[in-house]
Amino acid sequence: MNATWSRFNITSVVLGFAFLYLPIVLLIVFSFNESKLVTVWGGFSTKWYVSLFHNQGLMDATWVTARVGVISATVATVLGTLAAITLTRYTRFRGRILFSGMVFAPLVMPEVITGLSLLLLFVAVGLDRGFLTVTLAHITFTMCFVAVVVQSRLVSFDRSLEEAAMDLGAPPVKTFFHITLPVILPAIISGWMLAFTLSLDDLVIASFTSGPGATTLPMKIYSQVRLGVTPEINAACTILIAVVAVGVIIASVANKRREVQRQRDEQAAQRG
Amino acid sequence: MKSLGSIRRDFAPWNDPNAKPYIQFDNVTKKFGDFIAVNNLSLTIFEREFFALLGASGCGKSTLLRMLAGFEEPTAGRILLDGQDLRGIPPYRRPVNMMFQSYALFPHMTVENNIAFGLKQEGMPKPDIEKRVAEMLKLVKLEQFAKRKPHQLSGGQRQRVALARSVAKRPKVLLLDEPLGALDKKLREETQFELMDLQQELGLTFVVVTHDQEEAMTMADRIAIMDKGEVMQVATPAEVYEAPTSRFVAHFVGNVNMFEGKVAERAANTTRITGATGAQIVVENGGNTAAGADIVFAIRPEKIKVSSKKPADAVNALEGEVYDVAYLGDMTVYHIRLDDGQMVRASAMNASRVSEDPLTWNDRAWVSFRPDAGVVLAR
Numbered sequence: 001m002n003a004t005w006s007r008f009n010i011t012s013v014v015l016g017f018a019f020l021y022l023p024i025v026l027l028i029v030f031s032f033n034e035s036k037l038v039t040v041w042g043g044f045s046t047k048w049y050v051s052l053f054h055n056q057g058l059m060d061a062t063w064v065t066a067r068v069g070v071i072s073a074t075v076a077t078v079l080g081t082l083a084a085i086t087l088t089r090y091t092r093f094r095g096r097i098l099f100s101g102m103v104f105a106p107l108v109m110p111e112v113i114t115g116l117s118l119l120l121l122f123v124a125v126g127l128d129r130g131f132l133t134v135t136l137a138h139i140t141f142t143m144c145f146v147a148v149v150v151q152s153r154l155v156s157f158d159r160s161l162e163e164a165a166m167d168l169g170a171p172p173v174k175t176f177f178h179i180t181l182p183v184i185l186p187a188i189i190s191g192w193m194l195a196f197t198l199s200l201d202d203l204v205i206a207s208f209t210s211g212p213g214a215t216t217l218p219m220k221i222y223s224q225v226r227l228g229v230t231p232e233i234n235a236a237c238t239i240l241i242a243v244v245a246v247g248v249i250i251a252s253v254a255n256k257r258r259e260v261q262r263q264r265d266e267q268a269a270q271r272g
Numbered sequence: 273m274k275s276l277g278s279i280r281r282d283f284a285p286w287n288d289p290n291a292k293p294y295i296q297f298d299n300v301t302k303k304f305g306d307f308i309a310v311n312n313l314s315l316t317i318f319e320r321e322f323f324a325l326l327g328a329s330g331c332g333k334s335t336l337l338r339m340l341a342g343f344e345e346p347t348a349g350r351i352l353l354d355g356q357d358l359r360g361i362p363p364y365r366r367p368v369n370m371m372f373q374s375y376a377l378f379p380h381m382t383v384e385n386n387i388a389f390g391l392k393q394e395g396m397p398k399p400d401i402e403k404r405v406a407e408m409l410k411l412v413k414l415e416q417f418a419k420r421k422p423h424q425l426s427g428g429q430r431q432r433v434a435l436a437r438s439v440a441k442r443p444k445v446l447l448l449d450e451p452l453g454a455l456d457k458k459l460r461e462e463t464q465f466e467l468m469d470l471q472q473e474l475g476l477t478f479v480v481v482t483h484d485q486e487e488a489m490t491m492a493d494r495i496a497i498m499d500k501g502e503v504m505q506v507a508t509p510a511e512v513y514e515a516p517t518s519r520f521v522a523h524f525v526g527n528v529n530m531f532e533g534k535v536a537e538r539a540a541n542t543t544r545i546t547g548a549t550g551a552q553i554v555v556e557n558g559g560n561t562a563a564g565a566d567i568v569f570a571i572r573p574e575k576i577k578v579s580s581k582k583p584a585d586a587v588n589a590l591e592g593e594v595y596d597v598a599y600l601g602d603m604t605v606y607h608i609r610l611d612d613g614q615m616v617r618a619s620a621m622n623a624s625r626v627s628e629d630p631l632t633w634n635d636r637a638w639v640s641f642r643p644d645a646g647v648v649l650a651r
Binding site: 158160161163164165166167168169170171174178179182183262265266268269270 | 341342343362363364365366368369370372373374376378379380389390393394421423424425426429437438441
């Protein structure tokens with residue numbers, strides 16, 4: 001089909017993108033606002049970015065978020081990968097369908113329920129709410145996302161690679177670390193990044209499970225906004241957007257490059 | 273030094289009653305749930321033999337190979353390699369290596385690391401590994417591709433890397449699972465001969481699984497034809513083709529004409545058969561059939577002569593009409609409908625450019641064959 005720029009097409013594209021990005025553009029624009037009033041443009045300034053770095057509360061929250069994100073994403077990746085391997089490989093144990101359903105249920109579980117139930121658990125076992133509990137909570141809810149990503153890669157994994165390694169004399173553990181892991185590593189990395197991102201922007205579950213001294217950035221932003229939106233928050237959000245955008249762009253460019261290189265190699269190989 | 277050809281010519285340990293079997297399947301059964309993949313199968317393979325397991329998909333040939341490699345354990349029976357029972361020995365401790373149908377090259381490793389993988393597991397010293405890898409690359413003529421990754425190679429090159437990797441450890445037995453299945457026809461034919469030479473050069477025992485009868489006939493010393501988890505016949509390619517022992521084998525390998533009938537008369541050297549439709553056939557090798565038995569007479573198309581007049585000296589001659597003619601260049605295939613309704617396929621080499629006895633559609637024709645041209649099989 002030939003893409004023609006009819007009036008209708010242009011209108012729908014403009015409307016669609018405006019719908020998606022207008023709020024974000026507005027936020028970025030007002031982060032450079034001279035005026036303290038959020039909705040009144042008072043000239044260009046970067047002073048809110050400067051004052052942001054002097055806001056100890058926001059900086060602390062950022063540090064907490066980063067640590068929670070890295071730790072929970074890493075643990076969730078290990079657990080999620082193990083779950084994915086078990087569920088794709090050991091297809092014959094009793095209740096497999098029930099188990100795989102149970103692993104993926106948190107994907108569709110309302111966050112409020114996950115948060116509340118975790119809170120109840122922590123209270124029941126007498127765990128003081130703080131850094132540990134919010135990290136545990138994030139591991140719990142991001143693990144299943146990792147499992148989904150890794151499992152989709154494992155389904156198309158050629159088992160004969162492992163058989164070949166064993167045939168050549170590598171015991172199962174060595175086979176896993178030398179063959180299986182390197183081959184599925186890209187999926188594991190994607191899983192980690194997804195888990196990290198989810199942890200980074202989670203507000204609901206963190207609100208339930210966090211305690212004093214472990215306020216995450218989304219919680220901090222939310223609580224400040226309730227006292228009134230300041231351009232400082234806009235600046236913080238703009239930085240967050242920039243970090244995420246850069247990450248996504250780097251990942252997709254690298255991916256695309258690898259793809260193109262691979263295709264070129266394959267064509268070269270076919271030519272002889 | 274003996275040439276490769278003469279080694280091959282004199283090689284026939286299966287006819288030597290004193291020869292020691294190298295690989296032995298002893299009443300091996302393998303079940304997957306209720307499905308019986310291999311059914312009480314016994315088979316012996318000799319050292320340095322090029323052995324082919326031939327059969328349609330699902331006949332159990334791959335299962336047999338995987339049991340030898342150690343990926344599956346037999347449900348019952350035992351497998352011996354050089355006198356040693358293989359039960360309970362995991363794949364990574366068996367002195368056999370396998371070349372996989374998908375090649376299973378490690379995508380994240382270069383060609384040389386792929387080949388070195390098995391040697392590293394053995395704990396071979398580094399200089400020795402380098403030497404062996406170089407040797408292997410030379411063997412498969414891939415010296416300049418050592419640093420490439422598998423996806424940078426063509427299909428034929430990948431196949432050769434897989435081969436080099438599987439023989440690098442000098443296994444006692446090399447198992448090949450449809451080794452040429454992924455190659456195009458021309459490359460496949462070349463590679464068949466390369467594989468045969470390689471096997472002779474390395475002096476290894478090869479067990480190859482294939483569904484391609486031409487491939488099996490070309491390469492193997494002996495072929496085991498399998499059906500539904502059982503071995504139907506084990507014999508040299510010529511025996512399988514010329515002296516099949518069952519209807520299934522006759523049908524499976526090559527083209528064949530089958531005449532159903534009864535043994536009318538049994539003499540010392542000749543057996544007279546009355547076809548179900550009345551045709552009288554005289555054969556020399558009646559097998560061990562008794563008079564009155566229901567049998568099938570099987571005869572290959574190229575053993576049947578087609579002519580427009582009845583040959584004067586023919587023992588067996590049947591009349592019919594040309595139903596179809598297919599000119600294939602090197603030969604012509606005729607389908608003749610005999611007057612009793614039976615269809616016969618006959619093929620004639622086009623030895624001269626112009627046929628002396630041209631036959632075309634709807635011509636009257638005679639098919640004739642010698643008494644020793646076919647085989648009598650139980651029905």
